[in-house]
Amino acid sequence: MFEIVQTTSSFFLYQRAEYPRDCHEVLSQCPSSRNDGVYVIKPDGYPEPFEVSCNNSLGDGGWTVIQRREDNSINFNRTWDEYENGFGFLAREFWLGNEKISYITNQRKYQLRMDITTESGCSFFVTYETFRISDSFSHYKLVSTGEYTGTTGGLLN
Secondary structure, three states: OEEEEEEOOOEEEEEOOOOOOOHHHHHHHOOOOOOOEEEEEOOOOOOOOEEEEEEOOOOOOOEEEOEEOOOOOOOOOOOHHHHHHOEEOOOOOEEOOHHHHHHHHOOOOOOEEEEEEOOOOOEEEEEEOOOEEOOHHHOOOEEEOOOEEEOOOOOOO
16 A cells, blocks of 8 residues: 655655554654654544644654644634534644544553744643543543643643
């Protein structure tokens, strides 16, 4: 099976019998893919592969991006179904989708990192030690965030 994958600097083909389960596996299976970009993954139990935005330049890389808001080009005032299935464009502004996020976060232990820039240009971040949301039957409830570190000074508690 071949997949065309786009990074911020190039296109390339890769062949795999199994898809990586998340961006961490994308990076570990292909250490030369240090570029941020769009990659194809298939979490355990999910019916088909799908594209995600991976941030491989932050820290050790391997971050699966679940939301991006940059320029308000996408309206985030959406229906339940749209939040369940995802919307927007991976290269710009998007919400990955609660269903996909649930499958991803229930495979192993994940961290949640939020990078926030205010309209005045101040930047903050917070990293939660564990992050998992439940499935559709439990309405995608936030199950765990664990301890946090960052520069928000507790603003997000």
